[in-house]
Amino acid sequence: MTELSQPADRRASIGTAEPRHDGPAKVTGSAPYAFEHPAADPAYGHLVTSAVARGRITALHTDAARALPGVLAVLSHLAAPALADTSDAEFAVLQSDEVAFRGQIVALVVAEDAETAREAARLVGVEYEESTARTVLDPESDALYCPESVNGGHRSDTRDAAVEGLLSAADHLLDATYRTPMQHQAAMEPHTTTALWQENRGHPSLTLYDSTQNPHGVRRTLATVLGLPADAIRCVAHYVGGGFGSKGLPHANVVAAALAARAVPGRTVRLPLTRQQTFTLGGHRTPTVQRVRLGADEGGRIRAISHEAWEHTSRIKEFAEQTAAISRMMYTAEHRTTAHRLLPLDVPVPTWMRAPGEAPGSYALEVAVDELAELVGVDPIELRVRNEPPHDPETGKPWSSRRLVDCLREGAEWFGWDPHHAPRLRREGRWRVGHGVAAATYPGLYIPGTKAEIERLGDGRYAVRTGAVDLGTGAWTVLAQIAADALDCPLDRIALELGDTRLPRASVAGGSTGTACWGSAIVGAARAFRAEHGSDPRTGARTLAGPEEHPEREQYAIHSFGAHFVEVRIDADTGEVRVPRMRSVFSAGRIINPVTARSQFVGAMIMGVSAALHEENAVGHGGALATHDLAGYHVASHADVGDLRARWLEETDPAYTPIGARGIGEIGIVGAAAAVANATYDATGLRIRQLPLTPDHFLP
Amino acid sequence: MDRDIELRVDREAHAVRVDTRTTLLDLLRDRLGNMSPKKGCDHGQCGACTVLVDGRRTLSCLLLAAQASDCEVTTAAGLAPGGEPHPVQQAFLDHDGYQCGYCTPGQICSGVGVLDEAARDEPSHVTEDLTARVALDREELKERMSGNLCRCGAHPGIIDALEEAARQ
Ligand code: FES
Ligand code: FES
Numbered sequence: 065m066t067e068l069s070q071p072a073d074r075r076a077s078i079g080t081a082e083p084r085h086d087g088p089a090k091v092t093g094s095a096p097y098a099f100e101h102p103a104a105d106p107a108y109g110h111l112v113t114s115a116v117a118r119g120r121i122t123a124l125h126t127d128a129a130r131a132l133p134g135v136l137a138v139l140s141h142l143a144a145p146a147l148a149d150t151s152d153a154e155f156a157v158l159q160s161d162e163v164a165f166r167g168q169i170v171a172l173v174v175a176e177d178a179e180t181a182r183e184a185a186r187l188v189g190v191e192y193e194e195s196t197a198r199t200v201l202d203p204e205s206d207a208l209y210c211p212e213s214v215n216g217g218h219r220s221d222t223r224d225a226a227v228e229g230l231l232s233a234a235d236h237l238l239d240a241t242y243r244t245p246m247q248h249q250a251a252m253e254p255h256t257t258t259a260l261w262q263e264n265r266g267h268p269s270l271t272l273y274d275s276t277q278n279p280h281g282v283r284r285t286l287a288t289v290l291g292l293p294a295d296a297i298r299c300v301a302h303y304v305g306g307g308f309g310s311k312g313l314p315h316a317n318v319v320a321a322a323l324a325a326r327a328v329p330g331r332t333v334r335l336p337l338t339r340q341q342t343f344t345l346g347g348h349r350t351p352t353v354q355r356v357r358l359g360a361d362e363g364g365r366i367r368a369i370s371h372e373a374w375e376h377t378s379r380i381k382e383f384a385e386q387t388a389a390i391s392r393m394m395y396t397a398e399h400r401t402t403a404h405r406l407l408p409l410d411v412p413v414p415t416w417m418r419a420p421g422e423a424p425g426s427y428a429l430e431v432a433v434d435e436l437a438e439l440v441g442v443d444p445i446e447l448r449v450r451n452e453p454p455h456d457p458e459t460g461k462p463w464s465s466r467r468l469v470d471c472l473r474e475g476a477e478w479f480g481w482d483p484h485h486a487p488r489l490r491r492e493g494r495w496r497v498g499h500g501v502a503a504a505t506y507p508g509l510y511i512p513g514t515k516a517e518i519e520r521l522g523d524g525r526y527a528v529r530t531g532a533v534d535l536g537t538g539a540w541t542v543l544a545q546i547a548a549d550a551l552d553c554p555l556d557r558i559a560l561e562l563g564d565t566r567l568p569r570a571s572v573a574g575g576s577t578g579t580a581c582w583g584s585a586i587v588g589a590a591r592a593f594r595a596e597h598g599s600d601p602r603t604g605a606r607t608l609a610g611p612e613e614h615p616e617r618e619q620y621a622i623h624s625f626g627a628h629f630v631e632v633r634i635d636a637d638t639g640e641v642r643v644p645r646m647r648s649v650f651s652a653g654r655i656i657n658p659v660t661a662r663s664q665f666v667g668a669m670i671m672g673v674s675a676a677l678h679e680e681n682a683v684g685h686g687g688a689l690a691t692h693d694l695a696g697y698h699v700a701s702h703a704d705v706g707d708l709r710a711r712w713l714e715e716t717d718p719a720y721t722p723i724g725a726r727g728i729g730e731i732g733i734v735g736a737a738a739a740v741a742n743a744t745y746d747a748t749g750l751r752i753r754q755l756p757l758t759p760d761h762f763l764p
Numbered sequence: 765m766d767r768d769i770e771l772r773v774d775r776e777a778h779a780v781r782v783d784t785r786t787t788l789l790d791l792l793r794d795r796l797g798n799m800s801p802k803k804g805c806d807h808g809q810c811g812a813c814t815v816l817v818d819g820r821r822t823l824s825c826l827l828l829a830a831q832a833s834d835c836e837v838t839t840a841a842g843l844a845p846g847g848e849p850h851p852v853q854q855a856f857l858d859h860d861g862y863q864c865g866y867c868t869p870g871q872i873c874s875g876v877g878v879l880d881e882a883a884r885d886e887p888s889h890v891t892e893d894l895t896a897r898v899a900l901d902r903e904e905l906k907e908r909m910s911g912n913l914c915r916c917g918a919h920p921g922i923i924d925a926l927e928e929a930a931r932q
C-alpha cells in the first residue's frame with residue numbers, strides 16, 4: 065500500500081494545528097464523563113472494602129445498613145448472584161468469603177442518594193479471621209517465580225551463555241542495582257460506572273457508561289463474567305478523565321456496578337470509586353528491583369548486557385511488567401541476558417501504567433549507561449553513539465527508522481549540552497546545578513481487529529464511526545483529520561462518532577496504538593467506501609471495513625526514539641530537587657496534529673519528572689497502602705512544573721501504517737526519570753539508585 | 765436532617781431542601797444536574813470541584829450545601845452564557861490548556877478567581893514585594909494554581925492561557 069497522500073491542490077488536514085474538537089465542551093464542563101450521563105432518578109452505589117490483607121470473612125452484619133431509610137440493596141458474598149465465570153479472580157466480586165488484599169470489595173450498598181449509600185456502607189460490620197499476609201517485595205524470597213511470559217507477549221527471559229564470561233572479562237564493568245517504588249496512574253477522574261440493568265421478557269440487558277480506555281473490552285469481559293451474550297451489553301465512554309493504563313482493562317468496580325444495577329432492575333445506578341478506592345481497585349505499577357550489568361571494551365562498546373528485574377504481582381492474578389525488555393533492543397551488544405522474577409503477594413492487582421516496562425526499565429538502563437560513560441571516560445551522548453545497533457539486536461530485523469542519534473544531537477544543541485563524563489558539582493548561590501541526559505524509546509505496537517464505518521449523511525457530511533475512545537489524547541480531533549484526508553474532503557465534512565460498543569469494534573486506547581490502529585481502519589474504510597460508492601455517493605451510502613493488509617510491518621523492527629535533557633537545581637540546605645528546564649526531542653513518525661501531539665509529549669514528560677521527584681507508595685505489613693489519596697501521593701502540581709519543551713523530527717514511517725505515525729502517548733515518560741537522576745549526579749556526585757529523588761538523599 | 769436553602773447557580777435561582785451532609789458539589793451534580801464541577805477526590809486535595817461562590821474560588825467538595833445558602837454560585841458552565849466562552853476559557857482553547865478535560869472546569873474557575881485576587885492585590889506565598897501592585901507572572905500563576913492538579917500534564921498550556929488572560 066502506498067502512503068496516504070494528498071492532491072497538491074488541496075490542503076491536507078493531517079499535520080495542521082487543529083484545535084481540539086472537544087474543547088468547547090471541556091472548558092465549560094458539559095462533556096459528559098461516566099458519572100454524568102443523564103438519567104432519571106438514579107440510585108447510588110457505595111463499596112465496602114476489606115480491612116485486612118488476607119483472611120476470611122467470618123461474619124457480616126448488614127441489618128443496620130438495611131434498616132436505614134433509602135437503602136435499596138445491600139450485597140455481599142452471602143447475598144449476591146453467582147457469576148457465570150470466576151476464573152479471573154479480580155472479577156469474582158462478592159463470590160466468596162476469601163480476602164486476598166486489603167481494599168478488596170466485601171460488600172456493596174445501593175441507596176436513593178449518595179449520602180445514604182455512604183452512611184449505609186459505614187454501617188456494614190465485617191468480622192474477619194485474619195491470616196499472615198505477605199506484602200513486601202523481597203528479591204531473595206523463595207516464592208519468586210519466572211512467569212511464562214511478560215506483558216506484551218514477550219518472553220520472560222532471554223539467556224545467552226556467553227554473557228557471564230564477557231562481563232567478568234570486560235575492560236569496564238558496571239554492576240548496579242536500582243529500585244523504583246509502587247506508583248499509581250492517579251487519573252483525575254476516579255473509575256466510575258453508571259449502570260442500567262433491564263429485563264425484557266426474561267432477556268437481561270446491561271448498559272454501562274464507564275470510564276474505560278476500552279469499551280469493547282469491557283463488554284467482552286462482562287459478557288463472560290455475567291454469562292450474557294455480548295450484544296446484551298452496551299458500553300459507552302464518550303469522554304474519559306484520563307486513564308494512563310488504569311482504565312485499559314476492566315477492574316472489579318465495573319463488575320460491582322453491574323451487580324448493583326442488577327439488584328435494582330430498571331433503575332440507573334451510579335457507582336463512582338472514592339479517590340481512596342482508586343488506589344487499591346484502580347491499579348498500580350509494581351515496585352521493581354533491577355540489577356543491570358554492562359560489560360564494555362576499552363572504547364566503551366558494550367559487549368554484554370544483563371538486565372534482571374524483580375517485581376511483585378497479586379496472589380490472585382498475575383500481571384508481569386516487562387521491565388527488562390527494553391534492554392533487548394536499546395543498545396548493541398553481541399550477548400545479552402534479560403530476566404523477570406515475580407513475587408506473588410497479598411496486594412491489590414497491579415496493571416498497566418503509562419509505558420509499562422519501558423518506564424521503570426529505562427530508568428535503570430539509562431542511569432546505568434550514564435554510570436558506564438563515567439567509567440569509560442566519555443560523554444554519555446558519545447557512549448550512546450558508540451553503541452548504536454545497526455539492526456534490532458533481538459530479532460535481527462532492520463529498523464524501520466532509528467534516529468536516536470539525531471534526537472541526541474538536536475537535543476544537545478537545543479539544550480546547550482556541554483560534554484562531560486564526571487560530575488561537575490556546580491553551585492549557583494543556594495543551588496547545586498546539574499545537567500543530565502537519557503534516551504527514550506517505545507515500540508510501534510499494532511493491535512489488529514479495529515473496524516470503521518463510513519456513511520454519507522443527508523447534509524453532505526460523512527459519518528465516521530468506530531468504538532475508539534479519547535482519554536484526552538486528542539482522538540476526537542486526530543481521527544477526524546485522518547478521515548478527512550482519507551476521504552479527500554474538508555475537515556468540517558467529518559462527523560466523528562466514538563466511544564460506544566454500538567459502533568464498530570475498536571482496540572484498546574493503550575500501548576500508544578490508537579492513532580495507528582484506529583486510523584488505519586478509518587483509512588481502510590474510506591478507501592473501501594470510495595471504491596464502492598465513488599466520489600459522489602448517495603445519501604445513506606455506507607461501508608464497514610478494517611485496515612488494508614500491510615505486510616511491510618512484519619519486516620521491520622518498529623520503535624520510536626527520543627532524548628531528554630534536564631537541568632536540576634538542588635537546594636543546598638534542604639535537598640529539594642527542582643527541574644527548572646527540560647528539552648526533549650522525539651522521533652515518532654508523522655505527527656498528525658502538532659497541538660495535541662505537543663501536549664501528549666509534554667504531559668508524559670511531566671509525569672516522568674513527577675515519578676522522578678515525588679511519586680511513591682508502599683504496602684505495609686498489614687496490607688494498608690502507605691498513602692491512598694492525593695495529599696499523600698503527590699503528583700506534580702503547577703509549582704513543580706518548570707520550563708519543559710518538546711520537539712520532534714520531521715519524518716514519516718510508512719512501514720508501520722499507511723498513515724506513517726507511530727504512537728506518542730507514552731514515549732515522553734520513558735527515560736525522563738533517568739535524565740533527572742543523571743542530572744542530580746552531575747550536581748552532587750551522589751549516585752542515588754532509587755526513585756523518587758526526595759530531599760533526604762541530598763541533605764548536606 | 766434536612767434544611768431548606770435558597771441559592772443561585774449560574775444566575776438561576778433554586779430553592780431546595782438539602783440533607784445537611786450534602787456538599788455543595790453533590791448538590792450541584794446529584795441534585796441540580798450541573799455536572800460542570802468535577803469530583804476528583806471529594807477531600808479538598810485536587811481542585812477539580814472548584815467553583816466561584818460570591819466571586820471567590822471555592823472547593824465545592826469542602827463546603828456543605830447548607831453553608832451556601834443565599835450564595836451566588838458560578839460554575840465553568842455559567843462563565844459561558846449562551847455558549848460564548850469567557851476570555852479565560854477562550855485562552856484555554858487557544859493554548860490547549862487541557863487534555864482529558866476533567867480538571868479543566870476547576871482550573872478555569874480557579875483561574876478566574878486568581879485574576880480577581882490579583883486585581884485586589886492579594887499577595888501569595890511567592891509575592892516578593894508586599895507593598896507593590898501584584899503582577900501575575902508565571903511564578904505567581906503557578907503558585908496560585910497549585911491547588912488544581914492536572915494528571916494529564918497540561919500545566920504549561922494552562923499557565924500560558926492564564927498569562928494571556930492576565931495580560932488582557
Ligand atoms: S473534588 Fe474537591 S478538591 Fe478534589
Ligand atoms: S486535563 Fe486531564 S487532568 Fe487536567
